[in-house]
Amino acid sequence: MPAPDALLRPLGAALARASLDEAAAAFGVELCDTFRCARASIGVLADNGLTLAGSSHSSDLQPGQPASVALLDAMQEAIDQAEAVAWPAPTGHDFITLAQRQLAGTGAACTVPLVQDTRIVGALTLERAAPPFSLPELAQLGNVARLAGPVFELKRELALPWPARMRRAARGLLAQPARRTRILGAGALALAAVLAVPVPWRVSAPARLEGSVQRAVVAATDGFLQQANVRPGDSVRSGQVLAELASQDLELERRRRESELRQHENAYRAAQARADRAQMVTLQARAAEAQAMLSLVEAQLQRARIEAPFDGIVIKGDLSQNLGAPVQRGEVLMVLAPSDSFRLILEVDEADVAAVRIGQRGELALAAQPDRTLPFVTRRIVPVASAADGRNFFEVEAALEETPPQLRPGLSGVAKVEAGSRALGWLLAHRALDWLRLAWWKVTPW
Numbered sequence: 233m234p235a236p237d238a239l240l241r242p243l244g245a246a247l248a249r250a251s252l253d254e255a256a257a258a259f260g261v262e263l264c265d266t267f268r269c270a271r272a273s274i275g276v277l278a279d280n281g282l283t284l285a286g287s288s289h290s291s292d293l294q295p296g297q298p299a300s301v302a303l304l305d306a307m308q309e310a311i312d313q314a315e316a317v318a319w320p321a322p323t324g325h326d327f328i329t330l331a332q333r334q335l336a337g338t339g340a341a342c343t344v345p346l347v348q349d350t351r352i353v354g355a356l357t358l359e360r361a362a363p364p365f366s367l368p369e370l371a372q373l374g375n376v377a378r379l380a381g382p383v384f385e386l387k388r389e390l391a392l393p394w395p396a397r398m399r400r401a402a403r404g405l406l407a408q409p410a411r412r413t414r415i416l417g418a419g420a421l422a423l424a425a426v427l428a429v430p431v432p433w434r435v436s437a438p439a440r441l442e443g444s445v446q447r448a449v450v451a452a453t454d455g456f457l458q459q460a461n462v463r464p465g466d467s468v469r470s471g472q473v474l475a476e477l478a479s480q481d482l483e484l485e486r487r488r489r490e491s492e493l494r495q496h497e498n499a500y501r502a503a504q505a506r507a508d509r510a511q512m513v514t515l516q517a518r519a520a521e522a523q524a525m526l527s528l529v530e531a532q533l534q535r536a537r538i539e540a541p542f543d544g545i546v547i548k549g550d551l552s553q554n555l556g557a558p559v560q561r562g563e564v565l566m567v568l569a570p571s572d573s574f575r576l577i578l579e580v581d582e583a584d585v586a587a588v589r590i591g592q593r594g595e596l597a598l599a600a601q602p603d604r605t606l607p608f609v610t611r612r613i614v615p616v617a618s619a620a621d622g623r624n625f626f627e628v629e630a631a632l633e634e635t636p637p638q639l640r641p642g643l644s645g646v647a648k649v650e651a652g653s654r655a656l657g658w659l660l661a662h663r664a665l666d667w668l669r670l671a672w673w674k675v676t677p678w
Contacts, residue, residue: 239372257286273307274287275357276354282311314352317342318340318343319364427657431655442574453477457555458476459476463546464546469540469543475566476537477536545570596608600645
């Protein structure tokens, strides 16, 4: 029989180790020395069932192998009966020992449940060649198991991830009905207080940048595209030639009109020399008509050179692939926008547009510069809804308070408009509540 102080050495060895598997191995080694066993193993009960925590000879046990399965069966046999069982069974020890017999083979084996208070938390199994385990030994192992049960349960809980530990702590707090009622009541009050806290509300909406003025450059006359000098994204100056139309026909027309004008002027001078007043009046009128036609042709020649109306940037119209193509009078060739003056267009959802007012401030985060926000002020709300991508929205025009040089027309991002403050609970639930109200209104017949 082991001395009483020898029974405390396994417990001290387990307490000296930090992790569960190390504590189980040290505990098993000390038990083997104390009870002269070949192997001592510890199993613990977890949410997923019984698992091996460690063994004095852990290298012999691999998960899923027959030896590990037989060991777990022996532990489960003792846990199911809530008693220490052994094979060969001592006299007067009448329990089911099928799993113990299979584990022991020609030797001896016993399993003792690990207990914390009145709850079984695992099992301790010992194996040796001889002699069989006696009733006094089983009694001593029962005392060791009662002391070791809380230790291995604590080690197992410390080995769990923190979410699992929090769940177990919550279950422990809510186990008693009175405590559960107090905790749930206090939690409900705290939740209601948190949901009632007013927080800033900002209406979020997709946004895009546009030039403050967008000017369409059109063909002033019918013709053929001869030259394109700029492409979208190019910066242009006022008066810069953007494109040119073929002008050969106009040049011929101008020469014809110039020749007609000279003929009429020469005939007028000849009639003047003859003092033929009637012929002079007729020829003067013809000369004036020829001069008007010549001025028209020269104006058409001037309009064949398409010039930029102001300093800006080309945002639409790539003509470089259409050289030689015919163009018609009034056809849009390019679109220009200022490079230093922008307007911001917000696509505010119809559910949030009621909270947007003229003069509200907000911030814009562009997809090209997500780490920087630009302040803006709302200027105008378009009163007509637009539909796109399966949703209805209203366009809200805003003005940026600063225009960094990196801005370009066409950039997009997300804008947030400051719309006052609301309770946190309202912010979290108002969309769902609005949807439910509308659905209820739709299905009710009254």
